Amino acid sequence: MNSYVLGFQDIDKTKLAMVGGKGANLGELSGLKGIQVPEGFCVTTEAYKEIIGSNEELNSLLDQLSLLKADNREGIGEISAKIRNVIEGIAIPQGIDKEIVRHLEQLGEKNAYAIRSSATAEDLPTASFAGQQDTYLNITGKEAILRHISKCWASLFTDRAVTYRIQNGFAHRKVHLSVVIQKMVFPEAAGIMFTADPVSANRK
Numbered sequence: 660m661n662s663y664v665l666g667f668q669d670i671d672k673t674k675l676a677m678v679g680g681k682g683a684n685l686g687e688l689s690g691l692k693g694i695q696v697p698e699g700f701c702v703t704t705e706a707y708k709e710i711i712g713s714n715e716e717l718n719s720l721l722d723q724l725s726l727l728k729a730d731n732r733e734g735i736g737e738i739s740a741k742i743r744n745v746i747e748g749i750a751i752p753q754g755i756d757k758e759i760v761r762h763l764e765q766l767g768e769k770n771a772y773a774i775r776s777s778a779t780a781e782d783l784p785t786a787s788f789a790g791q792q793d794t795y796l797n798i799t800g801k802e803a804i805l806r807h808i809s810k811c812w813a814s815l816f817t818d819r820a821v822t823y824r825i826q827n828g829f830a831h832r833k834v835h836l837s838v839v840i841q842k843m844v845f846p847e848a849a850g851i852m853f854t855a856d857p858v859s860a861n862r863k
Contacts, residue, residue: 663706664758667699677703679777679837699772699841700762704779706755707812707836710746717745721831724816729825732818739821743813751805759808759840760801766842771797774807775839776814791820792836797843804840811838 662677670678670686678686682701689696711717724738751759776792793814795807814820815836824831855862 662703663709663755664762665701665703666762667696667701670701676779676835677701677705677837678839679704679779679835681775681777682837682839683777685839685841697842697844698766699839700766701777702755702759702808702838702840704835704837706751706838709752709755710749710812714745714749717742717749720745724821724831727825729822732822735821735825736818739816739818742816746813746816747809749809751809756805759805763801763804763840768801769799771799771843772804773839773841773843774798774804774811775841776811777837777839778815779835779837791817791823793817808838808840812836 665674665678665686667686667689670682671690672683672687674686675683678701685696685699685701688694720738720742724735724742727734727738729735774795776794778792793811795810798804798807815834816831821831824834
């Protein structure tokens with residue numbers, strides 16, 4: 660049976676292929692005592708695969724995209740835009756829709772949520788995909804949340820993401836996307852912490 664939705668409490672690093680780098684790390688952090696992670700869940704890569712798997716138009720466009728070189732900006736832009744339109748136009752199947760809504764109801768439908776992309780290829784030793792797919796903040800209501808999940812899936816085919824994959828030799832069909840649905844909070848402080856120097860990779 661496919662797992663289309665997993666709560667943070669059911670996620671650890673062994674679920675990387677299902678929830679991507681961001682989702683796996685949120686699951687790991689949620690299991691640590693004393694760390695307050697805003698509640699949420701992941702729409703897994705199984706849902707993404709279900710969406711794209713049987714769509715003939717989409718698969719035809721992916722075949723065309725796989726033939727392009729990184730310097731063909733016009734071609735990449737044209738085909739990527741068509742792919743995004745197709746993905747955003749696919750209705751989320753009822754089984755997946757119901758699972759998402761059930762988790763939303765448990766957390767509170769009226770809350771504001773961050774809808775965050777979590778790709779299976781993020782922060783690899785030889786390539787960094789972080790920030791290439793889209794995130795949407797302060798999304799409220801079931802319909803808006805479902806619409807922005809589709810937008811996150813579609814953002815796997817922004818011009819910049821497609822070009823980067825071509826440059827680094829990643830097949831478009833091999834990278835999958837999970838979507839993190841996470842409660843928005845009012846922080847006392849916010850920022851970014853590096854655990855390694857981003858230029859030299861020095862961890863000290």
